[in-house]
Amino acid sequence: MGVKSIEIMDTTLRDGEQTSGVSFSASEKLTIAKLLLEELKVDRIEIASARVSEGEFQAVKSVTDWAAENDFLEAIEVLTFVDNGISIDWMKRAGAKVQNLLTKGSLNHLTHQLKKTKEQHFKEIKKSISEASKNGIETNVYLEDWSNGMRNSKEYVFDFLAFLATQPVKRIMLPDTLGVLAPAESFAFVTEIRAKYPELHFDFHAHNDYDLSVANAINAVEAGIDGLHLTINGMGERAGNAPLASVVAVLKDFMPEVEIGVHEKALNTVSKLVETFSGFRIPVNKPVVGDNVFTQTAGIHADGDNKNNLYFNDLLPERFGRKRKYALGKSSGKANIQKNLQELGLHLNDEDLKKVTQRIIELGDKKQLVTKEDLPYIISDVLDSNLIEETVFINSYVLTHSKGLNPSTTVSMTIKGESFEEHAQGDGQFDAFMNAIKKVYKRKDLELPKLIDYAVRIPPGSSSDALCETIITWKTNEEQFKTRGLDSDQTVSAIKATEKMLNII
Structure with a gap:
């Protein structure tokens, strides 16, 4: 069997933006859209829901204007609704060319939310698709709550697919809307649909409520899915969507029979930018993109890395535009410290290294976070050496904070052996301290950063x-x-x- 190409659709800007408390500005949306398509090289991006707001309209317009100039317009998708042409009109004004039409993929949703029969629903969908075609807009169809549809009303789902097979639809999108599938079900349901409709294009859209989104996505691929919907950092409502970085890493390392165009080296850049714009913090232990995942803490691991990379796996940080770090703390050994010293260009003899190791272990026991940047200070402190010359000393200070009076500080300090004492007031104790230091530096005609x-x-x-x-x-x-x-x-x-x-x- 040949290599199968899988389309990666990123929905960070639409479904990911439904993360509680997240809203991207128009310029942020455009910046992320450019990075996703030009640097990360995903195949398609879903950037908004139609009819949401004037701000959203302007954001979509700025993305479609850029995409039209740069040959990406076919890769820009917007979620639309079965609403008698209102969404289509919105799409036309926004300059978008691909609609992702939201329809009901379970009988439960159809009966209780829309209160319609399947015949009524299909008729309205047909009208919506035909209206889109007339206006040069391509249609993909979402079967909302499809996973529950397969569990509880399979006959309805297959009637729906039989109807869609007669329509000019480019892709049929199968979402696990409530994140309820187990991996075996994802495999079974996609296999069953694939067997009946081998010619149609199907996408799978996973949610992460049971922390199974990556496993579900991979099982859908094994069952023959054509495309996956993912988000940067796993953003999305509730527990989020399937995270793009993890799925991409698994596909590349475990599934040689499939091919994706994603450029892994850009993952870290895009991930950090989305984190900054969204304010949605990445857990430090999140695979591939978390702060700690390429940080070895145990000394034995650093030692093994020095001896033929004994503790490496295929997830090498360089793949994702990152570097391996060696944490300094109570379980650090000499090897960890040596790795950090190498990066700083510092060398210690064995005796000195032993003393520094001991000091770092003591600090780690106190819960102190020790960083590579702290190493020179620790070395200086422990060895009283001249590796780093400490020429400025804050000898003593008095901090006062009394109700009804401005906070004030008196500081005594030494700069290159010369002693100074100053007193200052400020908005708070630290501000008063800084004002006193500034006075000292002014006397020496030096400027502080x-x-x-x-x-x-x-x-x-x-x-x-x-x-x-x-x-x-x-x-x-x-x-x-x-x-x-x-x-x-x-x-x-x-x-x-x-x-x-x-x-x-």
Whole structure:
């Protein structure tokens, strides 16, 4: 049997946008649409529902204008409704050429939601398809609640398919709308439909309510499906849709008999951009795109990676535009630390390496997050060495916060052996501290970088005495960089992050 090509349709901009609290602006939709088609190279994208709002109309218009100029118009799809031509009119004005018509794929939905007979429903669908054809619009048909239809009203589903087989429809789309299928059912249902209609094009659309969307999608492919609907980061309502990255990785690694055009190297870029635009955070342990999935924590793994890549599998980070990291914490061994030192271009003898390893284990025991960037400071701290020269020291400070009075700070610090003391007020204790530091630097005719972001976090579920990590982003004329501070007191952790910044500059 030859290699079969599977169409990948991304519905992040339509079904994915139904994630609670997510709404993309017109410019964000256009940016994501371009990346999906030009960089990630999916075959088609579903970008909106017809008739939603004026804002949505303008967003669709901007995507179709771009697509028309760049030969992608056939790849742009819009969800439409059986509504006497209102959706078709909306599509025409928006410049879209492919409708994904939403119809009822289960007798239950038809009877209780539409309160119509199947004859009435089919007649209206026929009219909608014919209206679309007249206006140069191609039709794909969604059988909403198809999975329950196959379970509870199979005769209705097959009557529906017999009717659609007589219509000028390009694709028939089979959604597990409520995410209820088990993988064996996905395989059985698609196999049954394929056997009866080998010539028609069928898509499968999985939801993830039981965390089975990837398995269901793969079973649909094994049963002979022609296309899959996926979303970036598994976005979608409730538990989301089948995640594109995971499905693509499984298809490429386990199913040599199928072929997809997706360009894996762009996955990380697109995933991060969608995360930023949507505010929908990717869990750190999410396969392929999660922050931690290419991070080895155990020292034994780093050691094995140094010895013929003993702990690698086929999911190499470079495939997806990423790099392997070696975490530093209480289970780190010398090998983890050596990997991080290599990346920083630093070398330690065995004795020194032992001491640094011990210090990192102690910090890991305290729940402290140790990063590659922290290594030089730890080395400097532990070895009292000259690897990194610390020339600025915050010797002591007094922070005051009294009701009815402005917060104030007195700071004593040393810069290259020269001592300074300043007092300042501010909007808060840290602001007062920064104002005092600025006074010192003004005396030396030096400028401080701008503080552009300030993030504080404690481990989830911690109590009020937890370690508190402050990450501050600074900006100079040339570059942007981050420093971290860790303490059980929030202001002190910010001061520690600032002291690191003062040494870096």
